[in-house]
Amino acid sequence: MSLPNDAGRAAARDRRWLSAASLTWWATLAVSALLLLGAVLPIGYAALRSVPLYESGGSFTLENYTAFLSDPAFWTALRNTSLLAVLTAVPSILIGTALAVLVTRTNMPGRSLIGVLLLAPLLFPGLGATLGWVSMYAPSGYISTWFANTFGGVPWNLYSIPGMALVSLERTVPMVYLLARARLSTLDSSIEDAARSAGAGPMRILRTITLPMMRPSLLLAGVLISMMVFESLGLPLLLGTSSGIETVSTYIYNNWTSSADNQGLVSATASTLLLIVTLMMLLRSRLEGDSKRFITSSGKPKARRPLQLGVLGPLASALCLAWVMLAIVMPTFGLLMTAFTQIFSPLISPWEVLTTHNFSTVFESPAFVRSIRNSIIVAVVGAIVSTVALTVAALVAHRSEFRFRTALPPLLLFPRAMPGIVVGMGLFWAFVVVDPSGWVRTSIWGIMIAFIVRNTAVGYAAIESTLLSISSELDGAARTCGAGWLRTGWTIVIPLLRPALGACFILMFVALLNDYDPAIFLMTSGNEVIGLTMLRQWLAGFAGPVAALGVVQMLITALVLGAGRLFFGVKAHV
Amino acid sequence: MSDVTIRQLGLDYGDTTVLKDISFNVAEGEFVTLLGPSGCGKTTTLMSIAGLAEPTRGSISCGEVTLFDGAKRINRPPERRDCGVVFQSYAIWPHMSVADNVAYPLRLRRRPKAEIAAAVAQTLALVGLGELAQRYPHELSGGQQQRVAMARAVVYSPQVLLLDEPLSNLDAKLREQARVWLKDIQARLGLTTIFVTHDQDEALAMSDRIVVMKDGAIEQIGAPEEVYREPSSPFVASFLGSSNLIAGTVVGASAGRTDVRIGRDGAVVSVDGPVPAGVAEVQLMVRPEEVRLSGQARDQSAIPVRIESRMFLGAHYRYGVEHAGISFFVDSRDAITGASAYAHIPSGARVFDATPSAPSNQEPVHA
Ligand SMILES: Nc1ncnc2c1ncn2[C@@H]1O[C@H](COP(=O)(O)OP(=O)(O)O)[C@@H](O)[C@H]1O
Numbered sequence: 034m035s036l037p038n039d040a041g042r043a044a045a046r047d048r049r050w051l052s053a054a055s056l057t058w059w060a061t062l063a064v065s066a067l068l069l070l071g072a073v074l075p076i077g078y079a080a081l082r083s084v085p086l087y088e089s090g091g092s093f094t095l096e097n098y099t100a101f102l103s104d105p106a107f108w109t110a111l112r113n114t115s116l117l118a119v120l121t122a123v124p125s126i127l128i129g130t131a132l133a134v135l136v137t138r139t140n141m142p143g144r145s146l147i148g149v150l151l152l153a154p155l156l157f158p159g160l161g162a163t164l165g166w167v168s169m170y171a172p173s174g175y176i177s178t179w180f181a182n183t184f185g186g187v188p189w190n191l192y193s194i195p196g197m198a199l200v201s202l203e204r205t206v207p208m209v210y211l212l213a214r215a216r217l218s219t220l221d222s223s224i225e226d227a228a229r230s231a232g233a234g235p236m237r238i239l240r241t242i243t244l245p246m247m248r249p250s251l252l253l254a255g256v257l258i259s260m261m262v263f264e265s266l267g268l269p270l271l272l273g274t275s276s277g278i279e280t281v282s283t284y285i286y287n288n289w290t291s292s293a294d295n296q297g298l299v300s301a302t303a304s305t306l307l308l309i310v311t312l313m314m315l316l317r318s319r320l321e322g323d324s325k326r327f328i329t330s331s332g333k334p335k336a337r338r339p340l341q342l343g344v345l346g347p348l349a350s351a352l353c354l355a356w357v358m359l360a361i362v363m364p365t366f367g368l369l370m371t372a373f374t375q376i377f378s379p380l381i382s383p384w385e386v387l388t389t390h391n392f393s394t395v396f397e398s399p400a401f402v403r404s405i406r407n408s409i410i411v412a413v414v415g416a417i418v419s420t421v422a423l424t425v426a427a428l429v430a431h432r433s434e435f436r437f438r439t440a441l442p443p444l445l446l447f448p449r450a451m452p453g454i455v456v457g458m459g460l461f462w463a464f465v466v467v468d469p470s471g472w473v474r475t476s477i478w479g480i481m482i483a484f485i486v487r488n489t490a491v492g493y494a495a496i497e498s499t500l501l502s503i504s505s506e507l508d509g510a511a512r513t514c515g516a517g518w519l520r521t522g523w524t525i526v527i528p529l530l531r532p533a534l535g536a537c538f539i540l541m542f543v544a545l546l547n548d549y550d551p552a553i554f555l556m557t558s559g560n561e562v563i564g565l566t567m568l569r570q571w572l573a574g575f576a577g578p579v580a581a582l583g584v585v586q587m588l589i590t591a592l593v594l595g596a597g598r599l600f601f602g603v604k605a606h607v
Numbered sequence: 608m609s610d611v612t613i614r615q616l617g618l619d620y621g622d623t624t625v626l627k628d629i630s631f632n633v634a635e636g637e638f639v640t641l642l643g644p645s646g647c648g649k650t651t652t653l654m655s656i657a658g659l660a661e662p663t664r665g666s667i668s669c670g671e672v673t674l675f676d677g678a679k680r681i682n683r684p685p686e687r688r689d690c691g692v693v694f695q696s697y698a699i700w701p702h703m704s705v706a707d708n709v710a711y712p713l714r715l716r717r718r719p720k721a722e723i724a725a726a727v728a729q730t731l732a733l734v735g736l737g738e739l740a741q742r743y744p745h746e747l748s749g750g751q752q753q754r755v756a757m758a759r760a761v762v763y764s765p766q767v768l769l770l771d772e773p774l775s776n777l778d779a780k781l782r783e784q785a786r787v788w789l790k791d792i793q794a795r796l797g798l799t800t801i802f803v804t805h806d807q808d809e810a811l812a813m814s815d816r817i818v819v820m821k822d823g824a825i826e827q828i829g830a831p832e833e834v835y836r837e838p839s840s841p842f843v844a845s846f847l848g849s850s851n852l853i854a855g856t857v858v859g860a861s862a863g864r865t866d867v868r869i870g871r872d873g874a875v876v877s878v879d880g881p882v883p884a885g886v887a888e889v890q891l892m893v894r895p896e897e898v899r900l901s902g903q904a905r906d907q908s909a910i911p912v913r914i915e916s917r918m919f920l921g922a923h924y925r926y927g928v929e930h931a932g933i934s935f936f937v938d939s940r941d942a943i944t945g946a947s948a949y950a951h952i953p954s955g956a957r958v959f960d961a962t963p964s965a966p967s968n969q970e971p972v973h974a
């Protein structure tokens with residue numbers, strides 16, 4: 034049936050496709066490397082220069098490093114950050130693990146509802162939730178005021194290191210809960226049954242059997258939390274500034290904003306922060322490898338018989354619900370009330386001071402409206418661009434004959450470990466060097482690039498996990514039928530990936546809408562985004578409009594996640 | 608259609624060698640089976656031919672065309688090799704209907720619409736799926752999916768057809784039918800075919816020649832009868848059909864015949880064929896159906912055995928018997944009662960060198 038002429042034509046066409054394919058491979062590698070290196074190299078370079086990169090002249094120097102290393106404020110900041118990391122990690126691990134054990138391993142009443150509620154904070158990654166905490170628990174907050182009036186004093190203070198740790202729990206407890214839950218699901222409960230038949234009571238089994246087996250994932254959680262604390266900028270800035278507490282990130286931020294002469298020092302400190310976080314990430318990969326090796330599961334999980342809590346059951350439920358109430362419901366309520374009242378205080382009935390004034394402030398101010406519009410543009414365009422780019426990258430990394438394909442996943446996953454301000458600063462310098470006109474740097478596209486670089490890992494993980502579950506024989510079959518690499522990707526793999534692409538889009542949208550710290554060095558008048566506007570306004574003391582923006586941000590996030598759940602079955606935590 | 612030649616093909620994954628420089632060829636229109644236990648490198652060999660695995664050294668050519676040459680750094684991409692492949696998982700695209708699956712290779716080749724429709728209908732009729740053209744893969748049974756995979760692989764008249772255990776996902780009854788059916792299609796289209804299986808019955812029933820593989824190396828190549836009757840090693844003997852490997856020692860050799868004592872102190876049997884000088888410990892290979900079992904000794908070569916077990920297998924009985932501490936199996940149509948009997952080991956039994964240091968890839972002692 035096949036004519037020689039026909040075969041010759043097919044061969045010629047395939048050669049053309051082949052070169053288009055290898056062009057795609059090289060371009061993917063080049064862009065990924067450029068964006069990552071673009072965020073890292075300029076910082077290292079700027080740290081070693083005696084003058085800022087946009088000025089001519091200057092020479093290589095180590096002075097920037099000696100400058101911050103001899104600054105006592107830096108060492109105080111480093112001590113503060115470490116202390117904050119410990120004060121956050123220990124209670125998060127205790128609470129998160131306890132919740133995971135109670136929800137997955139016991140017969141606690143209401144455990145499935147509690148299990149769902151615990152993850153709610155992961156849906157809203159923005160600053161709004163932090164504002165909610167402050168509105169309730171800060172010295173002038175609703176609950177604090179009520180507590181002081183009733184008991185004559187407040188034993189907590191949010192504007193301190195333990196206070197910051199307390200607010201961080203909102204983010205870190207769900208994270209530990211997820212990790213611990215995943216770990217528990219791989220543990221064979223017959224080990225617990227064996228202990229029970231040997232006569233051990235439930236508490237003893239937890240203490241001597243279950244918890245020791247979870248140790249690897251708890252260590253991992255500790256490292257992840259420390260990374261988050263070292264990266265975090267908004268929280269220490271908002272809670273620490275008034276009492277003069279600096280962390281490494283706020284040290285960088287304050288030096289950057291206080292004087293233009295500090296740019297070398299700031300770059301040197303940022304490169305050091307990057308080094309610290311990178312070391313933590315290496316530790317994390319080690320631990321992840323270890324905890325995989327630790328898995329005891331023997332194939333299919335058996336039907337579990339939950340530990341019987343007996344009379345302790347209702348008590349445990351009450352404690353869990355108290356946590357949900359105090360750490361999730363109250364702050365959310367606080368955010369809403371701050372947005373919808375003139376003043377939110379137990380001294381005045383909130384129903385008398387209800388107002389939409391904060392929202393009209395937001396929607397009448399061109400800068401606020403612009404930041405909402407910009408954020409939506411950045412989130413939509415950025416999510417589309419990154420979904421396309423990450424799909425190509427995942428195909429190159431896992432489904433091509435490209436020689437350097439194994440270099441891609443680390444390039445795409447590493448930025449997750451980079452502190453947002455470091456990404457922002459690196460790209461700031463890169464834009465300064467590459468685009469002296471400053472057009473990219475001062476447009477929303479510069480911010481979009483920074484946000485995308487910071488968040489690639491989120492979308493990439495969503496695509497990769499699905500791609501790895503698609504048998505490579507399916508694309509192998511297309512290749513042997515005569516389809517080149519590009520056509521195979523387009524006609525076979527991408528259609529099969531469709532749900533994952535939806536998930537990638539949604540997750541990237543949410544991440545880009547809520548992110549703010551990479552934009553700190555890039556924001557000027559005209560390219561504002563919601564998160565950073567909130568941070569700035571809050572620092573300037575305008576809580577009401579910030580809360581209103583927070584509500585807007587939450588509404589958009591909820592709408593998009595809801596649509597994602599409906600159409601693609603997306604979960605907010607991958 | 609073309610012949611396929613594989614020379615010194617080697618493939619390493621890191622430090623482990625998966626293919627140990629294997630060579631064989633497949634003539635035009637021939638049906639060759641790669642047979643071996645799972646993990647021996649059959650799929651890897653097949654995928655190297657298809658272009659989906661990259662060998663480390665050696666060469667593969669198809670007709671005049673070099674598909675792969677390690678030394679000349681030639682590695683044709685899979686889409687330019689013109690192989691039809693049926694994967695073990697069938698790899699039918701779940702988002703396309705049966706007709707679209709089969710039409711895909713033709714659309715790539717930009718055939719006119721009418722021609723594509725005709726070819727798809729003709730091929731689906733060939734595999735007996737004419738009515739199911741508009742179904743989607745999840746609406747098909749395992750056997751039907753296998754047929755779709757077959758139709759997709761042959762619709763564009765490839766140079767070579769590569770089949771990776773296409774019948775292993777079918778249940779026993781369907782598998783027997785599919786064997787006949789598959790062989791029939793291959794013969795009708797006259798396709799050069801390389802078939803992979805770990806099932807000896809399949810290999811014996813379908814192949815023109817069998818390549819027996821073990822641990823990434825080739826043990827023996829030959830027609831089914833040859834491989835079955837004259838296995839070149841104890842491995843091949845035990846992998847194809849059931850066979851007894853009876854330990855013994857050489858006690859004498861004369862005029863091309865060898866006398867072997869069974870076990871340490873058993874009877875002596877005389878078999879055709881010489882053994883090299885100096886070989887003392889040997890294994891006698893004889894298939895259960897070749898040994899005759901009787902209540903009385905019929906001649907001097909009969910050896911007395913004790914009956915240990917008896918199983919009724921339908922067409923015959925299988926007896927487990929013991930002589931001089933060595934146990935082996937004998938098939939017989941006769942129901943023999945009693946605890947002892949006589950076994951007649953044919954003089955055509957094969958003798959393998961069993962010297963402890965002998966390499967695992969034993970050469971047959973006689974041709
Ligand atoms: N990607 C791979 N990396 C490392 N080893 C592999 C890989 N693929 C196959 N192998 C090994 O190669 C050997 C041969 O595999 P395969 O060709 O699939 O065997 P068969 O098809 O005969 O069952 C096996 O031992 C397998 O473990």
Ligand SMILES: [Mg+2]
Nearest residue numbers: 646649650651
């Ligand atoms: Mg196989």
